[in-house]
Amino acid sequence: MSKVKWTDAEKAVLFAHFESANSIYELEPMLPGRDCTTIRKKANALGLHRPDLKDLSHAKLLAAMGKEKLTVKQIAERLGYRPNSVNFLLQRAHEEDLCRICDHLPSKHRGKCAPLWMVGAGEHVPSEFAIERERKQAAIDAQREVERSRPVRRDPFIEAMFGRAA
Known part of the structure; x- marks a missing residue:
C-alpha cells in the first residue's frame, strides 16, 4: 500500500476547516482520496483538534430541536453529528432538565420503538416495550x-x- 504525500493545498484545507466542521465526514469531499481515518491522523500530526462534544453548548442542541418532536436520527442530521453522539448529548441535557422523551414511534420491524425528544423539563414517557417488560x-x-x-x-x-x- 503506497502512501501519498499530503500537498500544501490539502493541508491548507485542513487548517481552514478541521476545527469548524460539524463532522469529520464533511471534510472527505474536500479532500478526495482521503478517508476520515487518514484525515484524523494528519490533523493530529499537525496539532489540530476538533472541539470536544462535551463543549457543545446545550443552546445549539436545543436550537436544532426547536419546538418539534424529533428522533435522535433527525436531530443528528440537523446537527451534523452521528446519532450515538447526539444520544450522549440528549442524555446530558435531560440530566439538566432541558429536554425529555415525550413519545415513541412504533417500530417498523421487530425491535425497540424510537423515542421522540422535545425541549422541556419533565420525566421520560415510558415506551410500550418498557411497560410490557x-x-x-x-x-x-x-x-x-x-x-x-x-x-x-x-x-x-x-x-x-x-x-x-x-
Missing part, C-alpha cells in the same frame, strides 16, 4: 415470591437416613 418482570417476581412461601418438601430417603435435621 416491567409487567412481565413483576409477574416473575410475584411467582418467585409464591414459590418461596411454599413449605419445602423434604426427601423421605434423606429424612430416614439422617433424621429431620437434614
